[in-house]
Amino acid sequence: MDEQLFFKKLKNLCTSKEIFDFLSSLEVMSDTMASGALQRISEVEVDDSGLKNPGVLENEVFRALCLQFEFESSKLSNSGLLNALQALVMLQIEPQSTLMASLLSESEERLAKGQLTGENLCALGESLLELESPNCAVLEQIVNHMQEKDIEKWSPREIVMVYKILQVTSMEREQHQNLLNRLNSVTLPAVSQLSPNFASVILNSLVVLCQTQSVALVTALCKHSAKHVPYFTGYELVNVLDAFLYFGHREQSFTEALEMHVPESILSMHPQTVCKVMQYCSKKLILSKPIFDAVAESFISNADRLTTDQIAGYIIPFGTLNYLPPSASSLFRKLETVLHTRLSHFQPHTLLNLLHSCVLIQRYPLNFLPKIFNPYFLQKLQAQPPGLNRVVTSHLTQLFLTVALECPFYEGPKLLPKYQVKAFPMPHSSCDVHLLKRVKTGLLYLLKKRIYFASDVSTPYFYAVDIEIKLDEEGFVLPVAQREEVHKRIALCVDGQNRFCANSHNLLGEEAIKQRHLQLLGYEVVQIPFFEIESLENCRKMAEYLHKKIFPHTYGLGK
Numbered sequence: 177m178d179e180q181l182f183f184k185k186l187k188n189l190c191t192s193k194e195i196f197d198f199l200s201s202l203e204v205m206s207d208t209m210a211s212g213a214l215q216r217i218s219e220v221e222v223d224d225s226g227l228k229n230p231g232v233l234e235n236e237v238f239r240a241l242c243l244q245f246e247f248e249s250s251k252l253s254n255s256g257l258l259n260a261l262q263a264l265v266m267l268q269i270e271p272q273s274t275l276m277a278s279l280l281s282e283s284e285e286r287l288a289k290g291q292l293t294g295e296n297l298c299a300l301g302e303s304l305l306e307l308e309s310p311n312c313a314v315l316e317q318i319v320n321h322m323q324e325k326d327i328e329k330w331s332p333r334e335i336v337m338v339y340k341i342l343q344v345t346s347m348e349r350e351q352h353q354n355l356l357n358r359l360n361s362v363t364l365p366a367v368s369q370l371s372p373n374f375a376s377v378i379l380n381s382l383v384v385l386c387q388t389q390s391v392a393l394v395t396a397l398c399k400h401s402a403k404h405v406p407y408f409t410g411y412e413l414v415n416v417l418d419a420f421l422y423f424g425h426r427e428q429s430f431t432e433a434l435e436m437h438v439p440e441s442i443l444s445m446h447p448q449t450v451c452k453v454m455q456y457c458s459k460k461l462i463l464s465k466p467i468f469d470a471v472a473e474s475f476i477s478n479a480d481r482l483t484t485d486q487i488a489g490y491i492i493p494f495g496t497l498n499y500l501p502p503s504a505s506s507l508f509r510k511l512e513t514v515l516h517t518r519l520s521h522f523q524p525h526t527l528l529n530l531l532h533s534c535v536l537i538q539r540y541p542l543n544f545l546p547k548i549f550n551p552y553f554l555q556k557l558q559a560q561p562p563g564l565n566r567v568v569t570s571h572l573t574q575l576f577l578t579v580a581l582e583c584p585f586y587e588g589p590k591l592l593p594k595y596q597v598k599a600f601p602m603p604h605s606s607c608d609v610h611l612l613k614r615v616k617t618g619l620l621y622l623l624k625k626r627i628y629f630a631s632d633v634s635t636p637y638f639y640a641v642d643i644e645i646k647l648d649e650e651g652f653v654l655p656v657a658q659r660e661e662v663h664k665r666i667a668l669c670v671d672g673q674n675r676f677c678a679n680s681h682n683l684l685g686e687e688a689i690k691q692r693h694l695q696l697l698g699y700e701v702v703q704i705p706f707f708e709i710e711s712l713e714n715c716r717k718m719a720e721y722l723h724k725k726i727f728p729h730t731y732g733l734g735k
Contacts, residue, residue, distance in 0.1 A: 177202060182209050186216050192229070195220065196237040207248075207256030210241055214263035222266050233267065246275040249282040254292060257282060258299040265306045287317055294325040298337035305340055315345050323355050328362055335363055336374045339381035360390045367396040372404035376412035379419035388423065398425045405433035406441075410449035417456045426678075431462055439470035447482050450474065451489030458493035461684065463677035465501075468494065472501040476510045484522045487514060488530045495533025497677050498685040508539050515544060524556045525568070532571040535578040536685030538692075542586055545579060548572070549589040569597045573638055574689065581696040600638050600690075607632070607642050608672025608706065615643065615670050615704055618718030623653060630656040637697050639690050643668035645726065666726060667699040672706050681707060702726055 182205065189195045195217055199205075205213075217238070221228050232238060245252070245260050252260070261279045269276055283300050286292055292300065301318050304310040322338055330338075338359055342352055363378060370378070379397050382390060401408075401416050408416060420430070438445070438453055450471060457464055475482075475490045482490065491511060494500070501507060511534075522530070531541045531548060547553055554572075558564045576591035612631065619629050633644040633656075646654040649663040675687040683691070695701045702725055712718045 177205070177209075179206065179209060183212055186212060189216065190220065192217055192220055192232045192235070196235055199237050199241075207245075207252045208259070210244065211252075211256045211259035211263065214241060214260050214267075218263040218266040222268075227268050233269070242269075242275050246278045249278045252282070254286065254296045255299075257286075258296055258303070261303045262299060262306075265303045271307055284314055287314065287321065290321065292321065294322065294327070294330055294334060297321055297325070298330075298334045301337050301341040305344065310344060312345060315341055319345055319352060319355065323352075327355075327358055330362070332366055332370055332374050335359065335366065336377050339378050339385075343381050343384045356385060356387065360387065360393050364393050364396060367393070367400050370397075370400065372401075372407045372412055373409075375401055375404060376408060376415045380415040383415075383419050383422045394419070394423050394425060398423075398427045398430060402427055402430040402433045405430065405437045410446040414449055414452045417452045421456060421459055426460060431464065435464050435466045438467045442470045442474045443477075445474075447478070447486045447490075451486055454489055454493045458496045461497065461676075461678045463497045463499055463680050463682050465499070468497075468499055469501045469503070472503045472507045476503060476506050479510050479514050484518065484526060487511070488522075488526045492529055492533040495536035495685045498537060498683055498688045500537055504539075508534070512541075512543070515541070519544060519547065524553060524560055525562070528557065528568065528571055528575075532575055533685070535575060535582075536689050538582070540578070540583050542579070542583060542588070545575065545586070546588040548575060549591050551592075554592075554595060564595070566597060566601055569595055570600050573597050574600065577638065577693060578689070581693055597638060599634060599640060606674070607670055608674060611672045611706055611709070612642060612670050614709065614712075614718060615668070615722070617715055618722050619643070621715050621719040622722050627655045627657070628653045635694075635697070637693070639694060641667040641694065641699070642670040651727075665699050667694050667701050668704055668726070669694075669701060670704045676705075681705065 182202075185198065186195070189198055195213060199213055217232065221232050227233075242264075249257065257279060261276075261283060264276060264279070271277075271280075283303075287297075287300065297318050301315060304315055304318075319338075319341060322341075327335070327338070338355075342356060342359075345352065367375070375397055379394075379401070382394060382397075387394070398420060405413070419425075420427070434453065434456075438450075442450065453467065454471060456462070457467060471490055472494075475487075479487065479490075519527070527544075528548060531544060534541050549572075554564070557568060562568065572591055573596045576596065579586045579590075616629070616631060620626060623629060629643055629645050631643050633641040635641060644656060645666040645668070646656060646658065646662045647664040647666065648654055648661050651664075654662060669687075669691055671683070671687065675684055676682060677684065691701050691703065704722075704725065709718065709721060712721055
């Protein structure tokens, strides 16, 4: 039969029985046709979970094909040999079998002699990567031969395969950097042609191969990925999100595509994919209400099927970004039920981070704090990485302070002083130096002397105050050094963009709890957000603004 007609008929066959009946009707076929038949069988019989019907491997026609390939491997064309190898790898034929040994040996021999084209090299590399323990020495040879080829003419599939092989041989990264540079240059103009799978694979490879210098390629791939968000598999989307996080890239169109996709697909998304979406939002400080609301509803329905790490992955970003969804009451009721059932299953650090995130948004895990403050639990925290470092002890201290200030009726165990920090590290909430300088200049204009306010003031309560002003009983401003007759302390919170969610006026959880606690500790908290003062043109206007914010009725200067 003519090869073109053969492949046309083969393509329309949808079961292995149809394929075997078709092959039985032929008297003769070329090795290209035979390997094509094996490939079609693998397409029909293999899905994401593996081989659907192992009985296929016992079929007489299949066994006859395999015998032909095993004993005549040296007579096969390159495409026949490598297509057959790919199909048999997909069909999970034992790598140690005589059939696979024969095909692999013949492939390696032709590789060593330099008889394989660029397409052949990619096909062999793809087969080797599918094996559980690929021969890295052979992959290394493939890469060396590729360096000699004209990769500028390769198809996207071939380009993707080179990236995948380089990932595995990345121990020799410096040796292959020249090839990578060529590959990155060739890929850039081809980005718009890449399928969702290819874009995901290349982004993942760029992460593994630490290609931080390939800014133009990464940017193009991230923009291109925004178009494919609805079409990525869960695994592909995770790779893309990892790349966004690794390279620190932000793409508004990608976020908008996620906001459309996640609420529509949340019920069918793998929990690990949902966790990665939430991690992406949390790390990028993106408060996307459509995504968070959908994840909250999903948690309420599916929490019992989640692992403890996934439970934390779903919930912690709500605290980080200081957001309560419309279904908050049901969400935290479900979380409490799950914690009651599975508290002992949580790793100590995961449990601490989860409960700490709850108090950021005024959800108090009082029933579980006796466990957290228990010396045995604290020993377990210390024994597991990262141990009792400053972030961990800060979370413990903030839990303790929250209970003392916001839940005075709590009568359980307290946190021992040796586990408490003297001051909270605020990674997101460090003060915007430029903004603080403008506010201080305005205050100086308003209060006339620098002695009437202090900046970066440490308090006995673990928090630092951006600017503190003291008033006497009549409302006059006192010198900050004065300790007697202090009737009121004003804490100015100079909130730069870094204390808010991205493109939002929503304070982050760690800043919201700080301002809440300062108020409960007796301070009058005055918020000076960046978006209220960035348009003020001069010192006088800043002083007028501060006058209205701090002293809305009147003010006086202490003698």
